[in-house]
Amino acid sequence: MSAESFYLTTPIYYVNSVPHLGTAYTTVAADALARYRRMVGDDVHFLTGLDEHGQKVAHAAEEAGMSPQEWCDSIAPRFVEAWEMLRITNDDFLRTTEERHKRGVQAFWQALHDAGHLYQGHYEGWYCVPCETYFTPDQVSEHECPSCGRDVEFIREDNWFFKLSEFAEPLLELYETRAAQGRPFIRPETRANEVISFVKSGLKDLSISRTTFTWGVPLPFSEGHVTYVWIDALLNYITAIGYGDPAKADEFDHRWPAQYHFVGKDIIRFHCVIWPAMLMAAGLDVPECVYAHGFLMTKGEKMSKSKGNVQTPASLVERFGVDPYRYYFLRDVRFGEDGSISMESMVQRYNGDLANDWGNLCSRLFNMTEKYFDGAVPEPPGEAPTEADAALRAFADALPASYAEAMERLDYGAALEATWDLIKDANRYIENEAPWNLAKAEETHGRLATVIYNALESVRIAALFCAPVMPETSADVWRRLSLGDIHAVTDIATAAAWGRLPSGNAVSKGDPLYPRIYDEA
Ligand code: MSP
Numbered sequence: 001m002s003a004e005s006f007y008l009t010t011p012i013y014y015v016n017s018v019p020h021l022g023t024a025y026t027t028v029a030a031d032a033l034a035r036y037r038r039m040v041g042d043d044v045h046f047l048t049g050l051d052e053h054g055q056k057v058a059h060a061a062e063e064a065g066m067s068p069q070e071w072c073d074s075i076a077p078r079f080v081e082a083w084e085m086l087r088i089t090n091d092d093f094l095r096t097t098e099e100r101h102k103r104g105v106q107a108f109w110q111a112l113h114d115a116g117h118l119y120q121g122h123y124e125g126w127y128c129v130p131c132e133t134y135f136t137p138d139q140v141s142e143h144e145c146p147s148c149g150r151d152v153e154f155i156r157e158d159n160w161f162f163k164l165s166e167f168a169e170p171l172l173e174l175y176e177t178r179a180a181q182g183r184p185f186i187r188p189e190t191r192a193n194e195v196i197s198f199v200k201s202g203l204k205d206l207s208i209s210r211t212t213f214t215w216g217v218p219l220p221f222s223e224g225h226v227t228y229v230w231i232d233a234l235l236n237y238i239t240a241i242g243y244g245d246p247a248k249a250d251e252f253d254h255r256w257p258a259q260y261h262f263v264g265k266d267i268i269r270f271h272c273v274i275w276p277a278m279l280m281a282a283g284l285d286v287p288e289c290v291y292a293h294g295f296l297m298t299k300g301e302k303m304s305k306s307k308g309n310v311q312t313p314a315s316l317v318e319r320f321g322v323d324p325y326r327y328y329f330l331r332d333v334r335f336g337e338d339g340s341i342s343m344e345s346m347v348q349r350y351n352g353d354l355a356n357d358w359g360n361l362c363s364r365l366f367n368m369t370e371k372y373f374d375g376a377v378p379e380p381p382g383e384a385p386t387e388a389d390a391a392l393r394a395f396a397d398a399l400p401a402s403y404a405e406a407m408e409r410l411d412y413g414a415a416l417e418a419t420w421d422l423i424k425d426a427n428r429y430i431e432n433e434a435p436w437n438l439a440k441a442e443e444t445h446g447r448l449a450t451v452i453y454n455a456l457e458s459v460r461i462a463a464l465f466c467a468p469v470m471p472e473t474s475a476d477v478w479r480r481l482s483l484g485d486i487h488a489v490t491d492i493a494t495a496a497a498w499g500r501l502p503s504g505n506a507v508s509k510g511d512p513l514y515p516r517i518y519d520e521a
Contacts, residue, residue, distance in 0.1 A: 006042035008034060008260040011267060012049040012094065012236050015075040016060040019082040021329075021341070022264070022296055024313045028326050029293065029335060029412065030262045031088045036407055036468040039492040045255055047240050048083070049094030050076055054229030055129045058215040068215045072097055082313055087322055087471050094240040096217075096232055104239030105232050106220040108282060109208070112162065113221050117281045120222075123159045123207045126152040132229045134207060147266070159207040160225060167277035168203045172196065174276060174286060183288065186272050187410075188336040191265060191292045195272045206231075206274060234275045237261065238284070257285040265292045291410060294338035296329075316346070323470035324350050324514060330412040330469050347517055357423050358462070359514040362477060364430065365455050369507040372439050377456055377481070378449035379503035392429045392454055393498055395422040396461045400493040403465050412469065419465040426458040456481065457501045464489065464496055473513045482506045 010030045013023045027048055034046035051057075052072040061071030076095060083090065094101060112118055126135040128145035135145070135152060145152050175196055178185040186192040209225035210216065216226030235243070241255040242248025263271050268290070276286040298311075317325050328346050331353065333339025369375060385393070399422055406414035429451070438448035460481055467474035467486050478486040482505040489495045 003041055003043035005045065005254055006034075006037045007045045007047070007241070007255045007258040008037075008262065009046075009237050009258055010048040010262050011264070012051040012096065012233055013079065014051050014054075014056060015072050015079075016056050018075065018078045019313060021311055021313060021316075024082065024086060025296055025329055025333075026262050026264060026293065027083060027088055027090075028086055028329060029410075030260075031086070031090070032326065032330060032412060032468045033260070033407065033410070034089060035471065035487075036492075039464075039468065039489050040404070041490045044091070045241070046090045047092045047094060047237070048088070048090045049092070049236055049240070050079060050096065051229065051233045051236075052076075052095055052097045053216045053226075053232055054132050055210075055213060055215070056132055056229075058213060059129065069097060085317060085322065086313060086326065092240050094236050096236060100245065101236060101239045102217045104244030105217045105227060105235050107244035108235055108238075108278075109227065110220050112278075112281055115281065117163050118160050118208070119163070119205075121159065121161045121205075121207075122156070123161075124156045125154070127155045128152045136204070155212070157207075157211050159211065160209040160219060160222060161205040162208045162231070162278070162281070164206040164274065164277055165203045167280060168199050170280055171199050171203075171273060171277060175199075185276070185286065185289060186268070187289055187291045191268055191272075195268060198269060199273060203273070230270055231274065231278065234270060234278065237275075237287075258287040259289065261287055261290045263290060263292050265294055268292045291336070293335050294333070296333065297338055297340050298342065300340070320346065320350055320517070321472075321514070323473045324354055326469050327354065327416070331416050332413075335410050335412050350514065350517055353420065354514040355512075355516045357420065357427065358466070359512055361423055361427050361430075361455075361462075362459055362480075363509075363512055365452070365459060366480060366507055366509045368435055369452055369456065370509055372435070372448060373452065375507050375509075377501055377503050377505040377507060378452050380450040380453040381446040383446065383450060388429055388432060389450065389454055392422075392425055392458060395425045396458055396496070396498055399461065399465055400496050404493075415465070416469065419462055422458055422465075423462050426455050426462070429458075430455055453501070453503070456507070457498060460501045461496050461498075464492060476510070476513065480508045480510050482508075 008030055010026045013019070030046060034044050037044045057072065058068050061068040064071055066074065072095070080093065125137060126140045128135065128148065128150065130150050131145060131147050133147065139146050140152055143151050175185055175192060184192060186195055208228050208231050209219050209222070210228055211224055214226055216229060217232050219225040219227060237258060238256060242252040261271055271290045279286050313325065328349050332345055332349055333341065369377065399418055402418040403415045406418060433451045435448055435451050438444040438451065459477060460483065463474040463477040463486065471487065475486045481501065
C-alpha cells in the first residue's frame with residue numbers, strides 16, 4: 001500500500017425511491033474524480049451505498065405491503081443496476097442493514113456512552129419524516145417542514161441525547177484553522193458561511209434514539225431504543241472501512257480520514273456539524289473536506305420525487321448514450337452551484353461538443369489514416385515543426401497541468417474545457433493544413449505524414465483526459481489506435497507526453513462515436 005490513499009464517498013441514498021437524476025449526479029461526479037485519481041496513481045477507495053433504516057423507509061415498505069427488509073432487498077438491485085449502467089466504479093457498496101455496519105454503529109455509540117457524551121432525556125418537538133429531521137417549535141409554522149414543505153409530526157419521546165452543544169467551539173475552530181491552512185473543511189466557500197453562522201447561533205443537544213418504532217440499529221446499552229437514522233447513516237463512512245472490527249484496524253488506519261465526502265447542499269448540516277462533532281467525541285480524525293454541490297433544477301424547480309419532475313437516468317442514457325450523459329451533467333452544470341438542465345441543452349451539447357468537435361475529429365482522422373496510409377499511424381519524417389505544429393503541441397503540453405488544477409478545484413467544466421482547447425485546435429489544425437491537398441502531390445507526402453501523426457497524437461492525448469468523464473468512448477478511441485487499456489493508466493502525465501503514439505499502429509475507422517441527433521426537442 002505505497003500509493004497515497006484517496007478515499008471518497010457519496011451520500012448513501014434512501015431506498016424509499018429508485019435512483020434519479022439527482023442521486024445519479026452526485027454519483028457520476030464522484031466517479032469521474034475517482035477515475036481521475038486512479039489515473040494519477042492514487043490508491044483510490046470509492047464508497048457509495050444505501051440508507052435503509054428510519055421511518056421514511058419503513059413507511060415505503062408498509063405502503064408496498066412488504067417488511068422493511070424485503071422492501072430494501074427489492075430496491076437495492078435497482079441502485080446496483082443504475083450504477084452499472086452509468087459505469088460507476090465504486091470499490092464498495094454499503095447497505096446500512098448489513099451486519100458489518102450495525103456492529104460498527106453499536107461499537108461507536110457504546111464508546112460515546114462510556115466516555116460520557118450521552119444522557120437520557122425527554123424530546124418534544126417536530127419531526128419531518130421525508131427529511132428524517134427534528135425541528136424546534138420556532139422553526140415550524142403551520143405544521144410545515146421548513147426544508148421540504150411537507151407536513152411534520154409532533155413527537156414526544158424519552159430519548160438518548162448526544163451533547164452536541166459542547167462542540168460548537170471545537171467546530172468553529174476546525175472551520176477556521178482549516179480555512180487558514182488553505183484546506184477548507186467545507187467547500188465551496190459560500191456553503192461554509194452558512195454553516196458557520198448556524199453553529200454560531202448556538203447548538204442544541206441532539207436526540208440520537210427513537211422509541212416509537214423499531215426499524216433501526218438497537219442502541220446496545222438501552223433496550224427499546226433504535227438509533228436515529230441520520231447518526232446511523234453518517235457512520236457508514238467509517239463502518240465500511242472496518243471501524244468496529246479489530247480484524248480491519250489496519251485498513252481503517254490506512255483509509256481514514258476520507259479525502260472527500262460529496263454531498264448535496266441539502267444535507268450539509270449533518271455532514272459539517274453533526275458528523276465532525278461525532279468524530280471528535282470519539283477521538284477520531286475528521287475528514288479532509290465535505291464538498292456540497294448544488295441542485296439540478298428543471299424549469300426553475302429543484303428536481304425531486306415530490307415535485308413530480310423526475311426523469312430517469314435510464315431514459316436519457318437510452319437516448320444519448322452513457323458517456324454523453326456523464327459529459328452533459330459535468331460540463332453544463334457548474335459543480336458546487338445549482339444548474340438548470342433541459343433536453344434542449346443536452347441535445348445542443350451532444351451535437352456541438354460531442355458529435356461535431358470530438359466525434360468528427362476522430363472520424364475524419366481515422367478515415368484519412370486509412371485512405372492515405374493504409375490504416376496505419378504514419379512515421380513523421382522529423383522535419384522542424386512549423387508554427388502550427390508547435391501551437392498544437394503547446395495545447396497538448398499544457399493540458400496535464402491545467403486539467404490537474406481544475407480537478408483540484410473540482411471544476412469539471414474547466415477540466416473539460418481545457419481538453420476541448422486541444423480538440424478544437426486539432427480540428428483547426430486539420431482545416432488549415434488541409435491534408436486532402438497535401439495528399440495530391442508526392443513532394444508533400446512527408447508533410448502529410450507529419451500532419452496526420454500530430455493530429456492522431458492529439459486525439460490519443462485528448463482521449464486520455466476525456467476518460468474520467470467519458471470512459472467508454474475514450475477506451476474505444478484507444479482501441480482504434482491499437483493502444484493498450486486506457487483504464488490501466490496510472491500516470492496520466494507521463495502517458496500524455498507528446499510523441500508516445502507508435503508509428504505503424506493499426507488504426508481502425510469504426511462507427512461514428514456520437515451519431516448526430518436530429519430531433520432537437
Ligand atoms: N440518506 C440521506 C443521506 C445520508 S448520507 C450519510 C439522504 N438520501 S437521499 O436519497 O435523499 O439523497 C440525497 C442526495 O441526493 C443529495 O445530497 C444529493 O447528493 C442528491 N440529490 C437529490 N436530489 C438532487 C437534485 N435535484 N440535484 C442534485 N442532487 C440531488 O439524504
